[in-house]
Amino acid sequence: MKHVGTIARREISSLFVSPVAYVVLTLFSVLAGFFFLSSVLQFSEYVSRLQQFQVLDQLKELNLNDHVIAPFYGVMSVVLLFLVPGITMGLFASESANGTDELLLTSPLTIWEIVLGKFLAASGFVLLLVVLVSLFPGILFAYGDPEIEKTVSGLLGLLLVGLTYVAIGGFASSVTSSQVIAFVLSFVMLLLLWMLSFLADLGAAGGPVGQSGVAGFVRWLSTAEHFQRLSQGIISTADLAYFGTMIGTFLLLTKAAVESVRWR
Amino acid sequence: MIEARHISKRYGDLVAVDDVSFSVAMGEVVGFLGPNGAGKTTTMRILTGFLPATDGTAVIAGHDMFEDPLAARRSVGYLPETPPLYPEMDVQGYLSFVARLKDVPRKQVREAVERALERCGLAHVRRRVIGMLSKGYRQRVGIAQAIVHSPPVLILDEPTVGLDPTQIREIRALVADLAAPKQGEVQHTVILSTHILPEVEAICRRVILIHRGRKVLDSPLGELTAGGRSLEQVFAQETSRDLAHAIVDEAAGA
Numbered sequence: 001m002k003h004v005g006t007i008a009r010r011e012i013s014s015l016f017v018s019p020v021a022y023v024v025l026t027l028f029s030v031l032a033g034f035f036f037l038s039s040v041l042q043f044s045e046y047v048s049r050l051q052q053f054q055v056l057d058q059l060k061e062l063n064l065n066d067h068v069i070a071p072f073y074g075v076m077s078v079v080l081l082f083l084v085p086g087i088t089m090g091l092f093a094s095e096s097a098n099g100t101d102e103l104l105l106t107s108p109l110t111i112w113e114i115v116l117g118k119f120l121a122a123s124g125f126v127l128l129l130v131v132l133v134s135l136f137p138g139i140l141f142a143y144g145d146p147e148i149e150k151t152v153s154g155l156l157g158l159l160l161v162g163l164t165y166v167a168i169g170g171f172a173s174s175v176t177s178s179q180v181i182a183f184v185l186s187f188v189m190l191l192l193l194w195m196l197s198f199l200a201d202l203g204a205a206g207g208p209v210g211q212s213g214v215a216g217f218v219r220w221l222s223t224a225e226h227f228q229r230l231s232q233g234i235i236s237t238a239d240l241a242y243f244g245t246m247i248g249t250f251l252l253l254t255k256a257a258v259e260s261v262r263w264r
Numbered sequence: 265m266i267e268a269r270h271i272s273k274r275y276g277d278l279v280a281v282d283d284v285s286f287s288v289a290m291g292e293v294v295g296f297l298g299p300n301g302a303g304k305t306t307t308m309r310i311l312t313g314f315l316p317a318t319d320g321t322a323v324i325a326g327h328d329m330f331e332d333p334l335a336a337r338r339s340v341g342y343l344p345e346t347p348p349l350y351p352e353m354d355v356q357g358y359l360s361f362v363a364r365l366k367d368v369p370r371k372q373v374r375e376a377v378e379r380a381l382e383r384c385g386l387a388h389v390r391r392r393v394i395g396m397l398s399k400g401y402r403q404r405v406g407i408a409q410a411i412v413h414s415p416p417v418l419i420l421d422e423p424t425v426g427l428d429p430t431q432i433r434e435i436r437a438l439v440a441d442l443a444a445p446k447q448g449e450v451q452h453t454v455i456l457s458t459h460i461l462p463e464v465e466a467i468c469r470r471v472i473l474i475h476r477g478r479k480v481l482d483s484p485l486g487e488l489t490a491g492g493r494s495l496e497q498v499f500a501q502e503t504s505r506d507l508a509h510a511i512v513d514e515a516a517g518a
Contacts (some may be wrong), residue, residue, distance in 0.1 A: 004363060006361065006364045006365060010331075010350075010353075010361050013353075014352055014355075017352045017353075057472050098348065098349065098350060098351070099344060099345075099346040099347070099348050100348040100349070101348075102309075102314055102344040102348050103344075103346075103348035103362065103365070103409070106312040106313055106314050106331075106337055106340065106342050107337060107362075107365040108334040108335070108337045108338040108365075109290065109334075109365060110334075137409060261314075262314075262316055
């Protein structure tokens, strides 16, 4: 496993000499600022309206965590869905396009070292994005008193969602040598995964799907479900296990896809 | 140093390599010849462990490629048909990356890279980004990555393809130099694939000819051209004789 670091370091430095990393960082910061501002403004307008009409019981319910931070995290998790494929699309596709897969596969290292090294590199980048996100609730701590536990648990959720996206995006990149196809493929997979909870909701509203265990399973598969609980401050083993399962499964699939060059 | 034992590679019904065996001794430079599509690249990919053989095995510097792949791969330097380069990296950074991949001990990486840069005449472009280099220089970087860990065995797949005459001459001199090292340098056993015959005459002492996936000829260069024949005549004769054999076989089968 000593080559994991070698692979990861090369991948990170490649990311930062290409424009991709900077484009993603810039877009991400701009969007984060925009959505944070809009959720703060929305919150303050809501507060002033409730005060105007003296709806005291509702005013009491309002807090920064549930009405500013959680919605902000929610939007940022959707932003990740768009941007993470941009980071992962080149992970494996560029190797087969450059012919460098021949270097990696004839070097004395295992396929796991390649897969984990690349996963680690892209995960590091996602961590950077989550740190960027954390700056915004940080501002709220200066002016208000949100709960630290909920705030951090939401960040953890965002990170886990990001890592899951990296594993899936990496897999999409390993099945093609075209970065464009890798991007589109991972984007579609992530979108579907996100939307699954809507499907389950529709099923639950009636119809045959809602009656069976299928709806439950579909709901379980959906990333949004698990993320939501974390952003509400609920850290449960079941949700952590979900993210672990997803990441593990897609890393396994990636390993198989990389290895499959040898079967052909 | 290199031993191919009954290597075959089939893709479904297509037989790319058919029962090829040969061995190459320490310090030999062998020209691996054959028309395009003869199975040269496939054989080399099997020898380097990139592809598994359907049958047979390869032993590199005493390590079986299929039983102990990591040790076997450590002993090979491989230049594929397209040099495996990362266009965004600089030459030195790329070579240190490869050195670490190939298990060069951490403390010796710098020295190994320095030696490879020197030997391939790349010292003055070490800080240049690979994507901005000319084709000839990129080819040299490709050779440098193959020798950076001083492997006993070098496998070069068409190292001079697409280069201009001056560059071709330089690369040939470099390959010749790799097999006949000066004092203190590592001696490499080299297999070099090509379909350019003068190249073989310039640097190889032995020729293996592959045609339609089969080995049709394996002999020292001196013997082949002893009767005053040119290598070109030998090549044409062997590849057409095999064709004639195939026709006879087919007729007999029918």
